[in-house]
Amino acid sequence: MGSRLPPTRVLAGELRVSRGVVTEAYRRLTEDGHVEGRRRGGTVVVAAPALPPPASPTGHAGSIDDSAPGTLFVGEPGAEVFDALRAVRARVDFTPGQPDLAAFPRTAWLRAERAVLTGLSAEQLGYGDPRGAPQLRRAVAGWLARSRGIRVEPDEVLIVAGTAQALTLLHPVLRAAGIDSVAVEDPGSLGTRQHLANGALATPPVPVDDDGVRVDALRATGARAALLTPAHQFPTGVVMSGERRRDLLRWAEDGGLIIEDDYDAEHRYDRPPVPALRALLADHVCYAGSVSKLLAPALRIGWLVPPPRYRDALTEAKRFTDLGNAVLPQLVLARLMDSGDLERHLRLLRGRHRRRRDAMIDAIARHLPGATVHGAAAGLHLTVTYEPQVPDTDLAAAALARGVKCQPLSWHRQLPGRPGLVLGYAATAPGAIAEGVAALGEALRTLGRTARTGTSPPQVDPPA
CATH class of the missing domain: 3.40.640.10 (Type I PLP-dependent aspartate aminotransferase-like (Major domain))
Structure with a gap:
């Protein structure tokens, strides 16, 4: 991170493509939170693409040890469950309540911090x-x-x-x-x-x-x-x-x-x-x-x-x-x-989050037909409910085995209700959202077939 990208005109000349192609690529990288335009400072990398989880002793990238998937979604969640789930590596992270940390306004924060330190008296450090x-x-x-x-x-x-x-x-x-x-x-x-x-x-x-x-x-x-x-x-x-x-x-x-x-x-x-x-x-x-x-x-x-x-x-x-x-x-x-920098940052986030929300809704329509989407008008997450055939804890565990992290709706219930998942979208790029929801659909279909036939679900290795 921190590397400066070449100016669009220079890169277009080197690649022998039109400048519009490079400008569009930079725009998409900016929307996905990987780079940030800094005016005279150029376009700078602020978030590197997530690396795949390290290979486990069994040779499968991202494999979860026996203590994680088998126990995280079994029984009543304890006080440590969020820390444990946060520590698990996953290719796609739909943890709710997680903002787009790559969009943190570093330039505005540093500018404000310099101004504060310039005018800070010694007494204010007490x-x-x-x-x-x-x-x-x-x-x-x-x-x-x-x-x-x-x-x-x-x-x-x-x-x-x-x-x-x-x-x-x-x-x-x-x-x-x-x-x-x-x-x-x-x-x-x-x-x-x-x-x-x-x-x-x-x-x-x-x-x-x-x-x-x-x-x-x-x-x-x-x-x-x-x-x-x-x-x-x-x-x-x-x-x-x-x-x-x-x-x-x-x-x-x-x-x-x-x-x-x-x-x-x-x-x-x-x-x-x-x-x-x-x-x-x-x-x-x-x-x-x-x-x-x-x-x-x-x-x-x-x-x-x-x-x-x-x-x-x-x-x-x-x-x-x-x-x-x-x-x-x-x-x-x-x-x-x-x-006014905070309000400008909020306006930027609303546009980015709206696009990611739309990507998740589209992916749910394709890969989870019949599911009901709740809470689309605001927030950083969607809740999806489905017919009560597969426990949502089983679905969350199966999703995690496929490299997708999310929370079962039943974690947030004391009273009985329909199963579902709570899916955060704010911190995930549209392409990864589509990929993650596709994995959720695959997991639900597999578990549904198992529930209908009474057979054991096949073992799934997390994707490399």
Whole structure:
């Protein structure tokens, strides 16, 4: 990475082809995240093509050892399952919630970092406010007003290390308020459920239908808090309807607390934005967001906007956890937000993600006929359900054996439901998407024949 490609005119002359051919090739490489145009710096390689997994002792490239495919999808997934799946090498990675890391705006980030360091005083390198750098809290307040319709003062914003830390900070605060259970959507994020359980909070499931979470079922749980993804429900992609929102807000006004995880609301393609619940009922909504899906999870920067009654307790929890996030990345992010670079980056991502989403929908229509696609209008993933003949854990294991990584929908359920797969597309080029979905179709057909005939499925070696 970092190598500079020849100018299009020069390369066209060397290859004796028209300049248009080279320009189109560079455009496609840019869209797929392999190169980046840097104005006077030319076109630079930023992401090398993925190398095939190393050969295993058995001689098959990418073979998974006995501990991976045989146990990852058997039984209830434990807290380590995401780390274990992340460590498995695969030719095509459909892990949901994974942004296109090759598209990280390195040039804009470096430019902002240089500007921040140039104007940084010595005092700013000391311990800062545990709530976060004032510059970032102001920038986040502006970002939320522009993108989510949330009007807050900077002092209402708490900077955290992503939504995961936001939940960890909430654990003792909720228990101190007498809340020992947080209702969750079903299907809903397994990772979120695990974080709540780690804080000794029960997670009663609430069914989700085409209008969003069922508020009548939420009332029936007796829980005083609920963690929801109303703008783009994970994993179904449902947008909570207006009537359901009004019913939910009535539940909150009766003493309920809504924890609003706005995890990928910026990524929308075929529908207008919907207002955040925090914009409608500030005193009863604890709002959480981050840049993990917009820039990169490795930055570990997010924000929490709690109701006033929890603000001081959460600030104390943050102070005694880590004295606050690293200041320099906060200042760089604030500059990106204030300069408009972050919004320009988001516009670029929307175009790229839309093309990849379309490629996945087309591939599903070709290779998984009869499957139902959910959540296409926004987000970074699609959910696909199919007739309940083959367990989705078996399908995910068979896909992994063919070099395709994805998550079974049943991982994200506590209640029974149709089998399916959760397929992230944002980090995968269109060609690889088509290849991966074709492998999923082959795996499903093979398992389906096995289920009908009662025979054992053939052993499949991962492709070299």
